[in-house]
Structure formats: C-alpha cells, structure tokens
Amino acid sequence: MIIAYALRNTHHPPVIHQREKITMISPSLSTEILVIGGGATGTGVAWDAALRGFATILVEKRDLTHGTTGRYHGLLHSGGRYVVKDPHSAVECIAENRILRRTHTHCIEDTSGFFVVTPEDEGDYPDRFLAACAETGVPCKEISVAQALRREPLLNPRISRVFEVPDGAADSFLATHATAQAARQAGARILTYHQVVGLLMDGGEGDKRVTGAVVRDTVSDETIHIRADLVINASGAWAGQIAQMAGVGVKIIPGKGVMVATNHRLVNTVINRCKMPSDGDILVPVHTVSIIGTTDEKVADPENLVITPGEVQFMLAEGDKLVPGLSRARIVRAWAGVRPLYQEGFSGDSRDATRSLTLLDHKARDGVRGFLTITGGKWTTFRMMAEKTIDRACEHLGVERACTTASTPVPGIEQGHYWLGHRLHEVEAEALQGGLVCECELVTRQMVESAARRNPTVTLDDLRRDVRLGMGPCQGGFCTYRAVGILHEIGRERHDPDFVLEGEADAEEWEVAYLQSPAQSSKGQSITAHATPGATTESALPTRSPAIDRRSPVSNPNLLLRDFLQERWKGVLPVLWGRQLKQERLDELIYLSLMNADHLPDAAAQSPMTGFYRGGDGEKKIVNGE
Amino acid sequence: MHTTSWHSVGNSMDECIKCNICTSYCPVAEVTEAFAGPKYSGPQAERFRALDQIAAPDHSVDYCSGCRVCNEVCPAGVKIAEINARARAQMAADNGIPLRNRLLGRNELLGKAGSFAPSLANFVLHNPLSRVLAEKVMGIAAEAPLPRWSTTGTFNDWLARTKNQRLRSDKKVVYFHGCATQYYEPFIGQAAVAVLEHNGYEVIVPPQNCCGLPLLSNGEFDAAEVYHQGNLARLAGFARAGYPIVGTSTSCTLTLKEEAPELLDRHDEATLAVKGATWDIFEWLRELAETDELRTDFQPLGTDEKPFLLPYHAPCQYRAHRVGKPSLDVLALIPGMDVRESRARCCGIAGTYGYKTEKYQIGMDVGAELFDFVADQGPVEMTACDSETCRWQLEHGTHIPSRHPIEVLAAAYGLYDLEARRAR
Numbered sequence A: 001m002i003i004a005y006a007l008r009n010t011h012h013p014p015v016i017h018q019r020e021k022i023t024m025i026s027p028s029l030s031t032e033i034l035v036i037g038g039g040a041t042g043t044g045v046a047w048d049a050a051l052r053g054f055a056t057i058l059v060e061k062r063d064l065t066h067g068t069t070g071r072y073h074g075l076l077h078s079g080g081r082y083v084v085k086d087p088h089s090a091v092e093c094i095a096e097n098r099i100l101r102r103t104h105t106h107c108i109e110d111t112s113g114f115f116v117v118t119p120e121d122e123g124d125y126p127d128r129f130l131a132a133c134a135e136t137g138v139p140c141k142e143i144s145v146a147q148a149l150r151r152e153p154l155l156n157p158r159i160s161r162v163f164e165v166p167d168g169a170a171d172s173f174l175a176t177h178a179t180a181q182a183a184r185q186a187g188a189r190i191l192t193y194h195q196v197v198g199l200l201m202d203g204g205e206g207d208k209r210v211t212g213a214v215v216r217d218t219v220s221d222e223t224i225h226i227r228a229d230l231v232i233n234a235s236g237a238w239a240g241q242i243a244q245m246a247g248v249g250v251k252i253i254p255g256k257g258v259m260v261a262t263n264h265r266l267v268n269t270v271i272n273r274c275k276m277p278s279d280g281d282i283l284v285p286v287h288t289v290s291i292i293g294t295t296d297e298k299v300a301d302p303e304n305l306v307i308t309p310g311e312v313q314f315m316l317a318e319g320d321k322l323v324p325g326l327s328r329a330r331i332v333r334a335w336a337g338v339r340p341l342y343q344e345g346f347s348g349d350s351r352d353a354t355r356s357l358t359l360l361d362h363k364a365r366d367g368v369r370g371f372l373t374i375t376g377g378k379w380t381t382f383r384m385m386a387e388k389t390i391d392r393a394c395e396h397l398g399v400e401r402a403c404t405t406a407s408t409p410v411p412g413i414e415q416g417h418y419w420l421g422h423r424l425h426e427v428e429a430e431a432l433q434g435g436l437v438c439e440c441e442l443v444t445r446q447m448v449e450s451a452a453r454r455n456p457t458v459t460l461d462d463l464r465r466d467v468r469l470g471m472g473p474c475q476g477g478f479c480t481y482r483a484v485g486i487l488h489e490i491g492r493e494r495h496d497p498d499f500v501l502e503g504e505a506d507a508e509e510w511e512v513a514y515l516q517s518p519a520q521s522s523k524g525q526s527i528t529a530h531a532t533p534g535a536t537t538e539s540a541l542p543t544r545s546p547a548i549d550r551r552s553p554v555s556n557p558n559l560l561l562r563d564f565l566q567e568r569w570k571g572v573l574p575v576l577w578g579r580q581l582k583q584e585r586l587d588e589l590i591y592l593s594l595m596n597a598d599h600l601p602d603a604a605a606q607s608p609m610t611g612f613y614r615g616g617d618g619e620k621k622i623v624n625g626e
Numbered sequence B: 001m002h003t004t005s006w007h008s009v010g011n012s013m014d015e016c017i018k019c020n021i022c023t024s025y026c027p028v029a030e031v032t033e034a035f036a037g038p039k040y041s042g043p044q045a046e047r048f049r050a051l052d053q054i055a056a057p058d059h060s061v062d063y064c065s066g067c068r069v070c071n072e073v074c075p076a077g078v079k080i081a082e083i084n085a086r087a088r089a090q091m092a093a094d095n096g097i098p099l100r101n102r103l104l105g106r107n108e109l110l111g112k113a114g115s116f117a118p119s120l121a122n123f124v125l126h127n128p129l130s131r132v133l134a135e136k137v138m139g140i141a142a143e144a145p146l147p148r149w150s151t152t153g154t155f156n157d158w159l160a161r162t163k164n165q166r167l168r169s170d171k172k173v174v175y176f177h178g179c180a181t182q183y184y185e186p187f188i189g190q191a192a193v194a195v196l197e198h199n200g201y202e203v204i205v206p207p208q209n210c211c212g213l214p215l216l217s218n219g220e221f222d223a224a225e226v227y228h229q230g231n232l233a234r235l236a237g238f239a240r241a242g243y244p245i246v247g248t249s250t251s252c253t254l255t256l257k258e259e260a261p262e263l264l265d266r267h268d269e270a271t272l273a274v275k276g277a278t279w280d281i282f283e284w285l286r287e288l289a290e291t292d293e294l295r296t297d298f299q300p301l302g303t304d305e306k307p308f309l310l311p312y313h314a315p316c317q318y319r320a321h322r323v324g325k326p327s328l329d330v331l332a333l334i335p336g337m338d339v340r341e342s343r344a345r346c347c348g349i350a351g352t353y354g355y356k357t358e359k360y361q362i363g364m365d366v367g368a369e370l371f372d373f374v375a376d377q378g379p380v381e382m383t384a385c386d387s388e389t390c391r392w393q394l395e396h397g398t399h400i401p402s403r404h405p406i407e408v409l410a411a412a413y414g415l416y417d418l419e420a421r422r423a424r
C-alpha cells in the first residue's frame, strides 16, 4: 500500500517531511533470531528466545495482537472442550492453563467453567466426557443443577447435568503486550507496523537458506533489511504467505470464527455445552461483556472477513440454548478471527482439523535452512508452542539452552488475577471519576496518555487494545473525540521546541504491565522497578508513538478520528438493530450532524490501517457523507 | 448487583445510550464531588458489579439520594435510581449496615417505641444533648429535621376512639396510612378519612406494616421483604376484590406499586394484584374529578383580591408514579387559591438521606433551589407537599409550616382546621 499524505489543512503546522525522520533509521539490522508475527505465538517465541540469550527481533505488520490473537474468544482453556475429540490438545491445555495462571496472572480472570447438558445434548457424551477428563487429567467435578443455577441464575433451567472445570477468561491484548515487554526487558526488539514483504535467501536449488527479511515500515513507508541466523514464521493464518516467500508450500486451513458480544455480562462463569465441540456452544465472560461463539468456516483470505446476518442469527439462537433470552439482550458488537490450523495432508473441514500445535522445520521438510514455521495451537498453548520452537532453534543454532518461560513471570503479575470490578474499584479508591475519557469502560485520561506515551501507537484502535478505549456500549461515541483531543494535545507539547516531555524516558521504555490499571496509571507507575538489570532496551529504531509525534503524518487528528469511527462501525454493522441501533443513531448525530465528521479536512489522508477499516469497496462507510 | 432475572432492574442498563442527560440533571452530582452522577453509578457501574466479587467495586453510589430526577429525564427508560438502590443493598450485604442506617430504616419500630411515651421520646430525641450524641455516635446530623411523635395518640388510636362516627357505605376504599401518619402525623390520616367519607366512601383501614421503603433505601432487603410479605397478606384480598388502595404517603404507595416488586425482584400474583390496586390518594381523587364524582362543594380559602397563596412542591416520588402532579390538578378546583408550583428538582432530604451527617449539607445544598423558590413567593403562611419527610425538610429549610395537600382539600371542604391540624 502506498500511503498518500495529503495534508491540505492550512491550520496545521507544517509537517516535517518524512526524509528527516528516516535518516535516523538504520537501513539494515542483524540479529540471531527474527520472529515474524506479533500475535500470542510470535511474541511468546520472542520472549523465550530473548530469555535464552538470543539476539532477537520481532516484526509485526500492524499492532501487536491485530491478528487472530486480538479477535479470539477470550477463553483460557481447561482442556475440557477437547478431552473427547482431541485428547492430546486437552493435555496441552491443562498443563498450560496451570502455568499461565502463574506467569500471566493479571491477564487472567479466574472465572471457572461449566459444561452443561442441555435438553438437546442427550446421548452418552456426558459420561464419555467425564471419563475422558479423568484420562487426560483435566480436573472435573459434577455439581448439582441447583447449585449451578444459584451461581448463574440466567442459565437454562432445563439443563440436566453440570460439570465444573478450571476454565478461565484471558485478556490476550494485555497478555501479549506484557509478554512483549518481558521480551524487551530480556533484550528483544519489538517492531510493530513493520511488514515482511520478502525473505532474503541464499544458496541455490537444494541448498537454500533463509538469511533474513525485507521489512517495510508501514508508517514511514521505508524499507529495511533484517539479517538473521534463523527466521521464525509465526504469522498465524498468514503463515502460508510468508512460507511462499521462501518458495515453501504450507497449506494453512484458515477457519473463520464469528463471535458476538452482549452489552453486559450475562454469566460470570464460562459456560460450555457438554457435547462434541461445535458452533455457538461457548459463552465466555470477558471483562464487562459475555461473548457467544463461535463458528468454523474455511475461508480463502484471512484479511477481509465478512460476517453474515445468518451467522449472527445462528450464534444468538445457539446462545439461547445456554441462556434463554440471550438473543433479546443488547448486542454491542460482532467480529471474526481466523484459526491458523494446519494438518499435514489434511483436506477436510476446518472444524475437524487438529487444534494441536504444528512446528514445521523447513530444513527437514523442504530442504530450506534457517527457517521454521510455528502454527496451529491455541492462545492457551502459546507458551508451549514458543518453547518447542526455540528448542528446535537451539538445535539449528548449535547451542543447548534451557527454556525458562514456565517459571518466569511477565511484569505486572503482583496485581493478581483481574476481576470484573477491578477498574471501578480503583477509580473509586483513587477518586478518578472526574478524569474518565471512555466512561463505559472506565478509561482515565492518564491511562490513555500513558498508553500512548509508553508503547508504540499509530491509531486509536491501538489504544483500544491497550486500555479498552471505546469497547463499551457506545462503541466510541463519546470517547473518540476526547481521545483524539488528548493525543493532539500531547502532540503539541512535543512540537514546542522548548518543551521537555515529562516521562519521555518512560515513553522510550515501553511500559505496558499496568495499562489496565487506572490506579497505577494515575500514580505514573514506571518500568524502572521491573527492568532486568543489564538488559538493553536502547533501540536504533524509534518505538515512540507516531500518533503523538507531530512529525508523523498519522498524528493528524482528523485521520485518527475517522479511522477509529470507521473501525468501530465495522463491528457494529452486523448487529445493527434494537438498542444498539438507537445508540448508533446518537453516535451518528454526534459525529455526522454535530461535528461534520464526514467533511473534515484532510479527507485523503490515510494511515496504514485506513484501507483495512474500510474493508471492501462495497462496504458502507460511516464517513461517506450520506 | 447481579442480574438475577431478566426482570431485574439491573437489566435496564442495556437501554442506556450514554447521553449524559441524567448526569446534567442530577441535583446531588451538581452540589458534591462525592457523587459522579446517575450514568456513572447506574448503567455504567452496573456493568462492573456481580455477586461474590472480592470486594464491592464502588462506594460512591451511597451518595445517590434516590430522588429519581434521573429516571424522569432519561430518554431511554433506564431505571437508574433502582439500579443504585440495588447496588446499595449489595454493599450493605457485603459490609454490614451501620446502626444508624438500621435505625433510620426502622421507621415503624421507632414510631412504635416512641408512641409508648411520646412526650418523653420527643424530649429524648430532640434535646440538643442527645442530638449531639446521635451525631457523634450514629452519624445522624444534629441539625436534621427529625419528626416528633404524636402526643395525642396514634392514628389507630384515633380510629378506635371515633369508631362509631365512621361512614358505612357500599362504596369502599382501603386506606394505607404508612408509618408517618400512624405515629407522627395522625391528623393527615384524619384529613384523608374526612375527604373520602365526604365523597361517600367507607374507609377500610386494615392492619398494616411499614411499606419497607426506608429499609430498601438503606439496603436492608431481607428485612424489607418481611414487611412486604406482611402487607401482601393483608392487602391482596382487598385488591383481588377490586377495592382501590389509596395512600397519603407518596413513598408508601410507590413502594407497593413499584419499589418493592422491582427492588426485591418480586413478580408474583399477590404483588401484582396489590401493585395494580394501589393509588396515590390524589391520583385517585383526580380520577373521581375527571368522572365528575368528586364533590366540589368547596368553601373558598381566599378571595379574588387576596387569594390563598400556596407554594407547592411535588415530591420526588411522583416522578416514579408517573402520574403527573395530581394534587396540583385537584387543588386547582378550589376557588380562591393561588398555588405556585415549584420546579425545584428535590428538597434534598430524599427519605432518610439528609439525616445522615455526611449528607446533611448535601441535602441542604440540593434543597436550596426549593427554599429559594419559596422565599421568592413573598410572605406566605404555609407551603404544601405530599411527602412527609419533604415537608419536614421544607419547614427546616424555610422556617415556614408545611401541609399535605389532603389537609388543604379537607380544609376546603370545611372539615379541617389547617392551622391547628385537626378535623373540625
């Protein structure tokens, strides 16, 4: 994508031309391990590699978790779902479930989980389930229906049996960011908005070797070469595309899954149907919402995922079987993610493909050295996937170094498991009610500011993943313009040549462990206390946030505003009825009628994400003037 | 609080479109930093509440007075005040209830206790030393307008005394007097009986409990449930038989109509029957007037030259009744009256809210709007308001006597002495 910067607005101070910024960037870097993909898997791989002392660079074409990791269901699997169908996965899940509760404590809510037998789930599955749990070591206890209904009053009263398992809910945004911070503290370099456009190759037919990657900085549009002893392809559903760049065929089975979120939590426990895994059979409480999901449909393109009305209807109808009335609850959003499933020689339905991880050693498999692909698996097993990958990397690089991730907590775990009320509790304790930017999700001004200053930010959507900005009922209706104003103000501070940004050091430090904590943000919690001694976080490449850097064209407030409105609109469109429709009408009045958002200056300005938010050309746009 | 059923008031949070209209109207949020407003405490905070959390997530909801201005202005129908009330109940369940709130919640018990020796009780309660003690020990503001026990016996005593004078008729109406009439202001009940009988109705006064509202607003839901069940047992039969149940206390009738069913999440047949049969007395009288059944043999209370000037404040509870301002409509039928309608949002007392030390000043600041309105009307002999605690607050804030509109109506029928507050 060629980025056209057309800043026509004369009110803006002149934008310093790109060239000046780029001279600060070295055009080529070298490292031992280059990781492609900033989802859970890639970030975990970078963390493990850095902990084992490898010089490591991770490149992600967008924001961390922009791929499947940021679009998943939010379930920390106990393994219960797989005990019958995919026992190997179940064993992996329960092992990792136990580990992640220690290493990523604050990213997890200890919700517990029920497997419920609804009137439609007859047959011998429940008994097989119970036996398989015992075999795979997934702790499972049958509890009375009455007890389950006491804990979850909205649950279908016609269920006949209930089994409790140690499911949890997990915030993959926070977990991945915290893992990335841990990786940085161990010396890794994390480059977001850096897209691999080609692989550097050596050697001829039969003796090929991947020696690095050609990477484009999608914000500055500059290209750099990163040389590496080993390139690890952790690009999820895109893994086939990356492998293709090395001339290697990897056939990913991209299984699209649709999820729908209710306006508030209907349950506080993960509710699974006790039957063979299928569609729309899990309801997960994640932060302030409940998410019903999901589907599994083979798609061609992991990028432009279409959600059909039929899929949403189906999801709601299935939801009614778990919580009767769910379909009439207010629905705030729908979205889809793609499973990066892989099974050698498999050609069936994506639903039936294994959920186990797959590590492809292209030296053994394809005769291409210096190149590994890690795919499949689940969020829950990302750490294990990383461990297996770096074990193999050690073999390739001829060293023997033990994995320590299972016993190394990421920064921030002393906050304990998160719980539904934690934000409200902190806002109350610190009396931060006056400083709320996103009122629905209780995001304070300090949270927005420190997220923008302390980790790379290109769009407001990046801040959404950091602090949950705009994820509430109004879907950005009130916080979008506030956040834009705040970023604009920070940008102005930086533009003043005499201004010394308070906390500039922090901005360079990349601090995310307390992103979700209003109290810590208000206290200006700093990274210094957690930094690993001797670790270098100094970087030749800027990690500061283009969104607040006045020299960067993406810091254009009109662009930030339009992008985020368009992004939020995308997820509301499939559920536009009833109460959410009423909400969108108010949002429309605010942005289109009051602020004239579709006639703001700089109409042609684009960020690296603008095209993605707008989707296909046929899609209706919130800022199209009608 | 946890969503316990699809009927729970908490569910109405889903209606919120975040417009903030409620916040800009809330009289409490306007005068104190301690309360961030209805949107924040209601539909927003509700998304962060659940049963069995490791701590109650918020405490500032305790500063909501329950005045329901928010409910009235909300364009989406969010039951904000009720959401807040349930959150307070959850907090009470989590943290235990202070003695003060237990006491203020037990209007009926207090009323009974004081009635054994009302003069002594009045002395004990009202002498400056005990008020200072009450403030120090229990957090009941020393200045707050606490009521005085009736020294001429309870309303039931009066009923018993005047048993032989009661009208017998085929037209019957059930009267719910509430605790304040029973123990503090029996003359309100006397005025009501006079008006109802004057219109040809036999008045049935079944034994009854406190409606439970003070308990509900202090978060004691279990105790409120006991009262509610008691009232259902005694009233449901009349309701099923088609008798209207009227009350002079806007809060008691509201509790029977709406607060108890909603806050306690009760939707059984008896609750619904009583809910459907209950009327605010003026709501019911207005209905009579509209079908020309209300007697209009009024004696003018003033003259065309010198009308009887009466500043009137509609209590917060009328908002939740959603019946407009029926006393205003009925008083308008009386010749020689100049009723001035207050547009103040709240008197500030909001039940027992303004009694509490930490809220006394907030209550007075909220009420300032109303006190200023009364002062602006020039010299007046009295004000009027349908709710007892509001009248007490009005008197406290303006130093002018305040009357229930039913007293004014009874006086206009020539059945009641407005000055001395007794039936003629």
Ligand SMILES: Cc1cc2nc3c(=O)[nH]c(=O)nc-3n(C[C@H](O)[C@H](O)[C@H](O)COP(=O)(O)OP(=O)(O)OC[C@H]3O[C@@H](n4cnc5c(N)ncnc54)[C@H](O)[C@@H]3O)c2cc1C
Binding pocket: A036, A037, A038, A039, A040, A041, A042, A059, A060, A061, A062, A063, A064, A065, A066, A067, A068, A069, A070, A071, A072, A073, A074, A075, A076, A077, A194, A195, A196, A197, A234, A235, A236, A237, A238, A242, A255, A256, A257, A258, A259, A293, A294, A295, A336, A337, A338, A339, A340, A375, A376, A377, A378, A379, A380, A381
């Ligand atoms: C609908 C659905 C629900 C799910 N629910 C759960 C659940 O509840 N629990 C659970 O444990 N698991 C769940 N999963 C599985 C889990 O989400 C995924 O297995 C996991 O997130 C995959 O992570 P990843 O890092 O491998 O892939 P991704 O998160 O997709 O990361 C790959 C990254 O590579 C980047 N990339 C692509 N191309 C390039 C390039 N050229 N240059 C640079 N970067 C590039 C992408 O932008 C992306 O960020 C779910 C999956 C789906 C689809």
Ligand code: SF4
Binding pocket: A437, A438, A439, A440, A441, A469, A470, A471, A472, A473, A474, A475, A476, A477, A478, A479, A480, B018
């Ligand atoms: S303002 Fe809305 S989206 Fe923004 S935070 Fe609010 S509720 Fe949320």
Ligand code: SF4
Binding pocket: B025, B026, B027, B028, B029, B037, B038, B063, B064, B065, B066, B067, B068, B069, B070, B071, B080, B081, B084
């Ligand atoms: S009930 Fe009254 S005090 Fe409470 S939030 Fe509503 S307007 Fe404010």
Ligand code: SF4
Binding pocket: B015, B016, B017, B018, B019, B020, B021, B022, B023, B038, B039, B042, B043, B073, B074, B075, B076, B077, B078, B080
């Ligand atoms: S007035 Fe109603 S819709 Fe508007 S913010 Fe308040 S509760 Fe929500």
